[in-house]
Amino acid sequence: MADLEIRDLTVEADGAEILRGVTLDLDKGRTLALMGPNGSGKSTLAYAIAGHPAYDVTGGTITWKGTALTELTPDERARLGVFLAMQYPVEVPGVSLTNFLRTAVNATQGDGEDVPVREFMSRLRGAMKDLGVDESFLQRSVNEGFSGGEKKRFEILQASLLRPELAVLDETDSGLDVDALKTVAEGVNRLQGPDLGVLIITHYTRILRYIEPDEVHVMFEGRIVASGGPELADELEEHGYENLKTTA
Amino acid sequence: MTEFLLDDLTEEALTGRSDAAEEPSWLRDRRLAAFKRYLDLAWPDSRADEFWRSTPFQRRIDVDRAVVTTAPADVEVPASVTDGLDLGSATARIIDGEVVDITLPTAMAELGVVVTDLATAAREHGDLVRTHLGSLTTSDPEGTGGGSDRTVTVNDAAWTAGLFVHVPAEVELDAPISVQVHASTPGAHLPRVLGVLGHHARATLYLEHTSAPELDALVDEVVEVIAQDASKLDVVSLQRWDGPVQHLSLQKVAAHRDASIRHLTVTIGGATVRVLPECDLVGAGAEVRPLGIYFADEGQWFDLQPYVRHLAPHASSDVLFKGALQGHSRTVFRGNIFVHKDAVGTVTDENNRSLILTEGARADATPFLEIECADITAGHGSATGQIDALHLFYLESRGIRRDDALRLIVFGFFRDVLREIAAPGIEDVALADIEARVEAADLSKVQINDAALQDLG
Numbered sequence: 001m002a003d004l005e006i007r008d009l010t011v012e013a014d015g016a017e018i019l020r021g022v023t024l025d026l027d028k029g030r031t032l033a034l035m036g037p038n039g040s041g042k043s044t045l046a047y048a049i050a051g052h053p054a055y056d057v058t059g060g061t062i063t064w065k066g067t068a069l070t071e072l073t074p075d076e077r078a079r080l081g082v083f084l085a086m087q088y089p090v091e092v093p094g095v096s097l098t099n100f101l102r103t104a105v106n107a108t109q110g111d112g113e114d115v116p117v118r119e120f121m122s123r124l125r126g127a128m129k130d131l132g133v134d135e136s137f138l139q140r141s142v143n144e145g146f147s148g149g150e151k152k153r154f155e156i157l158q159a160s161l162l163r164p165e166l167a168v169l170d171e172t173d174s175g176l177d178v179d180a181l182k183t184v185a186e187g188v189n190r191l192q193g194p195d196l197g198v199l200i201i202t203h204y205t206r207i208l209r210y211i212e213p214d215e216v217h218v219m220f221e222g223r224i225v226a227s228g229g230p231e232l233a234d235e236l237e238e239h240g241y242e243n244l245k246t247t248a
Numbered sequence: 249m250t251e252f253l254l255d256d257l258t259e260e261a262l263t264g265r266s267d268a269a270e271e272p273s274w275l276r277d278r279r280l281a282a283f284k285r286y287l288d289l290a291w292p293d294s295r296a297d298e299f300w301r302s303t304p305f306q307r308r309i310d311v312d313r314a315v316v317t318t319a320p321a322d323v324e325v326p327a328s329v330t331d332g333l334d335l336g337s338a339t340a341r342i343i344d345g346e347v348v349d350i351t352l353p354t355a356m357a358e359l360g361v362v363v364t365d366l367a368t369a370a371r372e373h374g375d376l377v378r379t380h381l382g383s384l385t386t387s388d389p390e391g392t393g394g395g396s397d398r399t400v401t402v403n404d405a406a407w408t409a410g411l412f413v414h415v416p417a418e419v420e421l422d423a424p425i426s427v428q429v430h431a432s433t434p435g436a437h438l439p440r441v442l443g444v445l446g447h448h449a450r451a452t453l454y455l456e457h458t459s460a461p462e463l464d465a466l467v468d469e470v471v472e473v474i475a476q477d478a479s480k481l482d483v484v485s486l487q488r489w490d491g492p493v494q495h496l497s498l499q500k501v502a503a504h505r506d507a508s509i510r511h512l513t514v515t516i517g518g519a520t521v522r523v524l525p526e527c528d529l530v531g532a533g534a535e536v537r538p539l540g541i542y543f544a545d546e547g548q549w550f551d552l553q554p555y556v557r558h559l560a561p562h563a564s565s566d567v568l569f570k571g572a573l574q575g576h577s578r579t580v581f582r583g584n585i586f587v588h589k590d591a592v593g594t595v596t597d598e599n600n601r602s603l604i605l606t607e608g609a610r611a612d613a614t615p616f617l618e619i620e621c622a623d624i625t626a627g628h629g630s631a632t633g634q635i636d637a638l639h640l641f642y643l644e645s646r647g648i649r650r651d652d653a654l655r656l657i658v659f660g661f662f663r664d665v666l667r668e669i670a671a672p673g674i675e676d677v678a679l680a681d682i683e684a685r686v687e688a689a690d691l692s693k694v695q696i697n698d699a700a701l702q703d704l705g
């Protein structure tokens with residue numbers, strides 16, 4: 001049994017069916033790329049894994065390390081090691097970035113004990129340095145007024161502090177210039193290892209040059225319509241999704 | 249001893265007390281003048297008086313009480329904000345009807361700073377007190393205050409424990425002057441504070457209101473502070489009543505030429521709290537930033553009425569009040585901006601935000617603008633909302649439990665206001681009080697606004 005098993009998943013939002021039976025396996029230590037045209041349902045899958053309240057799972061299962069994720073609240077999922085780097089990170093007005101991160105770190109890895117402030121701050125400063133995030137952000141509010149690229153960096157910064165075992169990266173590459181993309185990809189690479197499974201959602205092979213996937217899957221109209229090795233990504237970039245639509 | 253009843257003041261009682269306190273005759277005459285107006289006035293009628301429309305006086309305020317004129321010998325007073333801080337603050341306590349425990353650090357005394365009880369000040373600093381006492385309220389016909397509210401006039405006539413603070417011209421203080429008003433016995437309490445900042449002075453005044461647990465009392469308070477030319481004043485008033493206290497507080501400041509004032513009120517405790525943070529901008533180029541945060545819980549009724557009067561040109565005001573509510577509670581924000589016809593170049597803005605946490609709470613907001621002058625810039629706005637489901641999801645998706653997520657969001661809601669005044673100790677105390685409230689909240693009853701979920705794509 002795979003660490004993450006998604007079986008015949010159907011998901012609705014606002015009464016409309018978006019995922020129409022998705023099946024996918026991901027083991028820790030592996031990296032999957034999920035591609036597909038706009039509106040095909042990639043983010044919906046990501047949100048369903050994380051437990052977003054706007055998305056109703058109407059059928060099928062999501063099992064993570066033997067536990068049915070769909071039975072759990074978003075915070076319980078996160079404490080089981082699930083992390084979603086969102087395509088559109090949410091601005092939370094006034095909530096201090098430092099307090100937010102500290103609360104999240106304590107919730108996910110304190111074992112009931114808070115991580116000592118000094119240890120937390122030195123880990124935070126280290127992660128900020130790695131990802132090229134200026135120290136002035138410590139005084140800012142969560143995502144408030146961040147540029148698109150800053151938000152993406154901050155998502156990966158959270159991942160590196162929360163040390164997930166499953167990281168879903170939803171278009172983390174969009175909105176990043178080449179240098180930022182490199183920095184962020186290096187951040188992801190640092191996290192990779194036998195204890196982390198990565199599901200990377202993207203439209204472009206650009207990021208896949210830095211983070212090499214073991215498998216590539218293609219979603220179209222709420223289903224996985226093609227699967228293959230890294231070469232599939234190059235094919236898609238060259239020819240687009242046109243011939244998929246005919247096979248789907 | 250003659251009876252001293254809030255609802256039935258007598259000339260005899262007032263004269264007797266004034267003489268016993270060895271108040272100068274001009275002060276006694278002022279009290280008696282105010283007493284005459286008190287006799288002419290009735291208690292507010294919430295149907296007739298527009299400033300009282302928002303709070304039903306008859307139902308929420310009990311005036312049938314004896315005025316408390318003394319302080320018991322052994323009162324346990326909760327620690328004040330400045331107690332734990334090594335700031336070199338001047339501190340004073342008003343307990344019930346008496347001023348006790350004034351501490352003025354030598355460093356401040358050497359600069360000529362005065363913190364003393366008002367009756368003493370009326371003798372020793374007669375000119376200053378005579379000029380300013382009541383100049384912003386109803387007891388001085390030459391002053392800027394109107395004469396029509398009996399809850400103010402009664403204090404003008406019968407104030408008991410009074411405190412005088414003077415920061416001479418060009419004296420700049422880093423440490424706050426911290427006044428704790430503590431109510432320990434049932435009855436009517438009539439504290440009074442007069443502050444005067446000389447030109448180019450700088451000072452921070454804390455007014456901290458505490459009470460014995462479960463105390464049923466009415467505190468009818470008047471605070472006046474005059475900020476003379478180019479002075480800088482921060483006033484922070486904390487309402488931390490521990491019980492069903494009824495609190496009526498006029499906190500009026502005057503900003504003279506180029507003076508700059510920030511005025512923060514933090515309202516957490518009390519059954520009915522009506523605070524009027526008022527400011528007269530009497531000098532050109534003056535500026536005022538009235539700020540407020542409040543958190544109302546089951547049974548509480550908070551009425552906040554910032555009132556800014558632009559009486560001089562090129563002055564600016566920027567009002568920001570934020571409140572959270574839970575349980576069956578009620579908050580009223582009535583912001584008033586008046587711009588005199590000569591106040592050209594006025595810049596003013598006024599905003600109120602309410603966060604309703606659970607069903608049954610109600611927040612009313614009415615920003616008023618009364619503008620006689622065309623050449624100005626004015627804005628206002630108000631909004632009431634609930635916890636945003638997307639904010640909650642984002643925090644929860646990072647492993648943060650719902651109660652912690654709510655606490656972070658509520659703190660975040662208030663943070664921009666608290667950030668405006670870097671007053672030592674205040675943010676910590678305010679957030680601790682708010683945290684206690686959020687912790688006591690029934691999470692299952694928290695209302696969540698999921699409107700934002702619909703327009704995802």
Ligand SMILES: Nc1ncnc2c1ncn2[C@@H]1O[C@H](COP(=O)(O)OP(=O)(O)OP(=O)(O)O)[C@@H](O)[C@H]1O
Pocket residue numbers: 013014016018036037038039040041042043044045054087701702703704705
């Ligand atoms: N909350 C929602 N309510 C209604 N419809 C939604 C909601 N979320 C997504 N949809 C719809 O579901 C479909 C799939 O959306 P989704 O965001 O999953 O696509 P995507 O593959 O991530 O697209 P993109 O590449 O543009 O990010 C779209 O048609 C979208 O409009």
Ligand SMILES: [Mg+2]
Pocket residue numbers: 042043044087170171
């Ligand atoms: Mg998407």
